[in-house]
Amino acid sequence: MRPTRRAALIGAGAFVGSLPLRPLRLRAGEAERHGISAFGDLKYPPDFGHFGYVNASAPKGGVFSQLGATRIYNQNFLTFNSLNSFILRGDAALGMERNFAVLMVRAFDEPDAMYGLAAAGVHISPDGLTYRYRLRKEARFHDGSPLTAPDVAFSFNLLKEKGHPIIHQLTRDFTGAEAESDEIVVAHFAPNRGRDVPLFVAALPIFSRAYYAAKPFEESTLDIPLGSGPYKVGRFEAGRYIEYERVKDWWGSNLPVSVGQNNFDVLRYEYYRDRDVAFEGFTGKSYLFREEFTARIWATRYDFPAIKEGRVKREIIPDQTPSGAQGWFINTRRDKFKNSKLREALIYAFDFEWTNRTIMYGAYERTQSVFENSDMKAMGPPGLDELALLEPFRGKVPDEVFGEPFVPPVSDGSGQDRTLLRKAVQLLQEAGYQIKDGKRVNSKGEPLTIEFLLDEPAFQAHHMPYFKNLATLGIEATLRLVDPVQHRARQDQFDFDIAIQRMSFSSTPGDSLRSYLSSQAAATPGSNNLAGIADPAIDALIEVIIAAKNRSELTTACRVLDRIIRAGRYWVPQWFSKAHRLAFWDVFGHPLEKPRYDRGAPDTWWYDQAKAAKLDGKG
DSSP: OOOOOOOOOHHHHHHHHTSOOOOOOOOTTOOOBSEEOTTSOOSSOTTOOSOTTSOTTOOOOSEEEEEOOOOOTTBOSSOOOBSOOSSSSSOBOTTGGGGSOOSEEEOTTSSSOEEESSEEEEEEOTTSOEEEEEEOTTOBOTTSOBOOHHHHHHHHHHHHHHSOHHHHHHTTTEEEEEESSSSEEEEEEOTTOOTTHHHHHHTSOOOOHHHHTSSOTTOOOOSOOOOOSSEEEEEEETTTEEEEEEOTTOTTTTSTTTTTOOOOSEEEEEOOSOHHHHHHHHHTTSSSEEEOOOHHHHHHSTTSHHHHTTSEEEEEEEOOSOOOEEEEEEOTTSGGGOOHHHHHHHHHHOOHHHHHHHTSTTOOEEOOOTTTTSTTSOOSSOOHHHHHHHGGGBTTBOGGGGSSOOOOOOOOSSSSOHHHHHHHHHHHHHTTOEEETTEEEOTTOOBOEEEEEESOGGGHHHHHHHHHHHHHTTOEEEEEEOOHHHHHHHHHTTOOSEEEEEEOOOSSOOTHHHHHHOHHHHTSTTOSOTTOOOOHHHHHHHHHHHTOSSHHHHHHHHHHHHHHHHHTTOEEEOEEOSEEEEEEESOEEOOSSOOTTSOOTTTTOEEOHHHHHHHTTOO
16 A cells, blocks of 8 residues: 655765676677566567557647555655655655656556666576666756766665665565666676566666765655656645646657657646545546545535536546455454454454445445456466465465365345354354453453554445444454554554555566565565565465466466465455546546556546637637
8 A cells, every 4th residue: 555765875876886897798699678578578569659558649738637546655645745755754745756767667558568768778688687778868867967877776776775665675686786887787686586576676766876965865855856757846735735847858758658648747646634525626626637436426426517517527447457455454463363263253244245335335346365356366276287386385374275265255235244243253262262241352351452543534434334243243443543644654663453455466466475475574664564474385485476487377376375365364355346437627638548557547648728628618
């Protein structure tokens, strides 16, 4: 869900300078490539003109304003107090990554392919451990200074050493970078590296070495950093809004990876602490685009005059990316949650069918898998290929992983399914909890209490019926609603009983699994492993996934991992949707088809002046 940051920088310049410069010579088979992917497959040829999902003639101009729907590292959906998105400390503004260029960017109609932005091409050594990038001579920072290989090497080494803990984890197999010249930067990787580590490194932001020579990188600050991307920070008010202004003479605007994109003169992110207030802001045209995540609002409140008059449009577009696992994640670092029987009882106490029908208007499906909405989800008994991977773990993992994967129970929809609650009682008794004076207590007579951590009032309604069932079982559940800054701090330090999280992975998961599921991440403050999952079998399977030689092997290993994680009962599964619910004031144009692995907005959309004039009564 969210992250954080912090680090210091003059010392980082010394760190980069201390790396030995080793001139590299091309070897046989090291022809320059225009793109990279996990398994080497690329859709677009070296001379491609633009991505297939863009309108190459899209006009430039106008404003795209929204509530942020995605975040990275320490960014916060509800507020911000920093413009440093790449450290642990502080709560950063959404969208700060748009300020920086990267070596290569994703093609969102391919599972993981990347093509050159700041890098014109790359030579990869036969052993896959050395990537030698040739930079574009036209690349510039926003102050006009050249973007060079020393800047890239400085940035990558700095982020590995002092970046957000998630960056540190995902660069474990990246051993360092060096500038061979102003034009050539070399990235080195460890033997048996994660398959997706070079992809992650190629997407890291490039900082100005000169800028940070006089500024500490690890500082949470509202100073606008020097960037080199298609946008730069414009107006902002901390905790209220931030605008990014399109760089009109940006050096990368005519590159194939940029054509038809970055079309708005201004990208604006609005911040609200309350979803209902945010919706009212949209109806009043305080911002122009909204992805609706609250089924109740989508079902009942999109009847305001602008909808009826056609001035606000609604679209439902498919979400074809893996949905991952969303739910109440149980902090197994705490002694009371180490028993899987107790954790399973908590799963049986939640009536999804009643909640979905009554509170969410039947808009969702039940999450079952870590790899929900993908072919990596485990289904039915394991096949022969899965059994071959599972066999070495026999006796070290629950026996159930050799059969059908765990699926959360389906209730009768009454809100208090007696059959499921009886099963929960049985599980609690097996876990050593009995009833005393109406309270569920352990062998020491200590009552079982659970605090749920939350930062958004809109989710309170989903907790109350769940708490009622827990009370029926003798469990005292309470809700702690805190402000967004405190919420992040408590999650970063794992200071909670249960917290909501959505863990989602790409169509080609690899090293990112470590941040969510590994034993190392369980002990790393600021990691995404909220549940504290620390299982040698899971650690070993992550390495198998990372080492997969093809997509078939990857899929098989992910299904096995899914079986073992689901057997651990680490979270109370919530829900997911296979669609994006979009609402927007009718001032935009967009391609007929979105990219398969992205919603397309705002990157491929544009401002339609004719529609805007008509909307304002001037057409």
